[in-house]
Amino acid sequence: MTTAKPPGPDSAGRILVVGGYGAVGTTVTSVLGAWFPGRVVPAGRDEAKARRLGGVRVDVGDPDGFRQTLDLLGDVTLVVLCVEPPDTTIARLCLERGIHLVDVGASAQLLDGVTDVGLPTRQAGASAVLSVGVAPGLTNVLARRAHEAVGGAERIDLTLLLGAGEHHGADALRWTLAGLAEPVPARPARIELPGYGTRTAHPFPFSDQYTLPRTLGVPRVTTRLCLDSRPLTAALFALRRGGLGRLAGSTRARRVLTHVMGRVHLGNDGFVVGVDAWRGDRHAAYALIGREQSRATGLVAAYAAREVLTGTVPAGVHHIEQVAGLAGVPEELGGQGISLLRHTGRVSR
Template structure:
């Protein structure tokens, strides 16, 4: 499932027929609703796999690596996306909706060529599910774009007054049309997790392709997964999974020094 349209109803219909279900959605409320299907999934001997993709998904696996290396430390997650990549209407609408929930900023170290960047807290679901799945006190996820200028504009769009204007139907329709046609920046991405002294990152070109490849890699052998509702970090070995995913033209960075660009 790669669009937020009646996800719970579709998942329930699958489980009632003994069919496993994989969801790449990133909205916390939606994933919380899907979590309630655990009993139905176990009764049907089927699996519901959540947090599949880049963020959440790869970010969850990086967080698990760091949590294993720094037990008890709270993971900070940074998601750097290429502003030049094309996205569908559903993804653009989801991003606009999330701007109103921006809150707090901090610096995150990304692998070269990006270096240290300011990220702004964004409502990716990983930060809400990781405390339960990893047993950490808390987690936070911030977003930035490869363009520093566009990142500052992103932060400005999250201010309450601006966010209210962006929710107006005419403004929203115009902005979605513009974002669908204008692409400023590249298609590179980087996700980094820091927890205590542990650090891990994953980089490459094409965040949409990374999401698709992660989902394809996960569903090769769904019969091997236990019945119930699980997030990706509970289903696979994080290092082995990300190492294999990196063979598709991406790169896994484990505890490597990060160069800060000034």
């Protein structure tokens, strides 16, 4: 676990980690707890669990209750959202009060909604960092690097391989199942992933492919997903074609499927982020390889929180690839057993 102290000045006040005892939030709570002792308040709907960790009960589906919690705590400087709220009310509520925000959410529509809170955020002096995690997150940071390496990409392909053996959190599984129900405009692609050979990856509605055309000006960005288990990948996406996607669109069915998927662990806990950018015959490729994507997401969120608290992020709403101080996150993760590989060159296509 990261224990190095963050550099630079720091604003006082408490850090509310919503979802702070979930798969992602546990890492955020523990890393920030080591960096900012006595200031981290883990939160969730289970009051007993939250209190055992020195935290409080909050429900992102109850904005009035959330507001009261902020009032009671009195000195919250930063909220780290490690659970996806139903809409942008919670983000707006924080930013309008001048409370900084770090959001690990992966739904394009919600992130767009938070971006629209821009002006009041700047007026209140708050900073928000969105697209924080693995995908979106590391995909965005590496997409920017690959884009610059080819001198302005015409096309970027993002690929995420997830370990089906990892204990992914219920909220992340719910999000993945909801994604199966969304339309997919792109085609599957065969891609070489370091350590895993050539895989078929399927288009999936991660938010990075929707924000990067705006933040980098790249016209074509596609994100694809596969699992470390080839049979499970084939089965999942065959089921999507066969109607699982429609089924996953129903809240009740999604609850049952989330429960079932939370108990199936075929494969390992590794993950790979692959980024390929092209401009004419120029090609740049980056890959990050590691274990436990939930922990990696939590680490990236902790780095983003540190950046915000040390005052290097200007007021306003930013995606991670727009924050200069977070460009080195892939290298920083090297100290956590996550390796960065790079390849650039020319291809004949």
